[in-house]
Amino acid sequence: DQQVKQNSPSLSVQEGRISILNCDYTNSMFDYFLWYKKYPAEGPTFLISISSIKDKNEDGRFTVFLNKSAKHLSLHIVPSQPGDSAVYFCAASEGADKLIFGTGTRLQVFP
Amino acid sequence: NAGVTQTPKFRILKIGQSMTLQCTQDMNHNYMYWYRQDPGMGLKLIYYSVGAGITDKGEVPNGYNVSRSTTEDFPLRLELAAPSQTSVYFCASSRDGEQETQYFGPGTRLLVL
Numbered sequence: 001d002q003q004v005k006q007n008s009p010s011l012s013v014q015e016g017r018i019s020i021l022n023c024d025y026t027n028s029m030f031d032y033f034l035w036y037k038k039y040p041a042e043g044p045t046f047l048i049s050i051s052s053i054k055d056k057n058e059d060g061r062f063t064v065f066l067n068k069s070a071k072h073l074s075l076h077i078v079p080s081q082p083g084d085s086a087v088y089f090c091a092a093s094e095g096a097d098k099l100i101f102g103t104g105t106r107l108q109v110f111p
Numbered sequence: 112n113a114g115v116t117q118t119p120k121f122r123i124l125k126i127g128q129s130m131t132l133q134c135t136q137d138m139n140h141n142y143m144y145w146y147r148q149d150p151g152m153g154l155k156l157i158y159y160s161v162g163a164g165i166t167d168k169g170e171v172p173n174g175y176n177v178s179r180s181t182t183e184d185f186p187l188r189l190e191l192a193a194p195s196q197t198s199v200y201f202c203a204s205s206r207d208g209e210q211e212t213q214y215f216g217p218g219t220r221l222l223v224l
Binding site: 004009032034041042043044045046049089091093097098099100101102103104 | 115144146151152153154155156159169170201203210211212213214215216217218
């Protein structure tokens with residue numbers, strides 16, 4: 001049973017435009033959500049997070065939105081840059097417990 | 112500050128062989144984790160540790176063992192390797208109170224033939 005789902009395996013966006021990556025979850029007890037970014041042949045790196053008590057968190061070009069009623073979160077990258085091309089994993093946890101990861105979305109930003 | 116380091120980078124094993132994947136972190140983190148990532152899948156937690164001498168099973172522990180004798184090191188042991196253990200293995204660590212923000216190593220690619 002996949003508790004964290006990323007239904008789009010890939011996304012292609014033109015440089016300068018907005019990238020929107022989506023994530024759905026099923027466990028209503030999740031209280032912390034994160035996005036990790038992964039380049040080929042490297043480990044994932046933490047990008048941005050949001051607590052369930054908030055609905056938005058922004059860090060530079062990256063904004064995460066949380067819709068608890070829909071059990072949905074999204075990552076917005078604006079403007080997108082070629083260096084943003086990577087695989088993005090959504091993750092969730094319940095009470096600082098173990099992270100549950102989604103399957104990832106491969107973002108390609110083209111010139 | 113090297114962060115989380117893993118050795119080897121790549122290894123081919125024959126079915127039934129055993130090996131140890133090494134993981135070391137120099138950030139004095141108490142929490143350490145082992146994940147595996149299969150193609151097209153997310154990361155699955157194998158084992159984790161909340162401090163030296165304390166380990167616990169994750170989602171997919173079968174076929175693996177761990178130990179944590181020091182804060183820095185968290186080796187993962189594969190006994191009797193099977194083709195189903197072909198995967199990329201990531202080690203990670205995190206600070207007390209910030210367990211969700213994990214720092215990952217570069218991974219070990221393992222092929223079992």
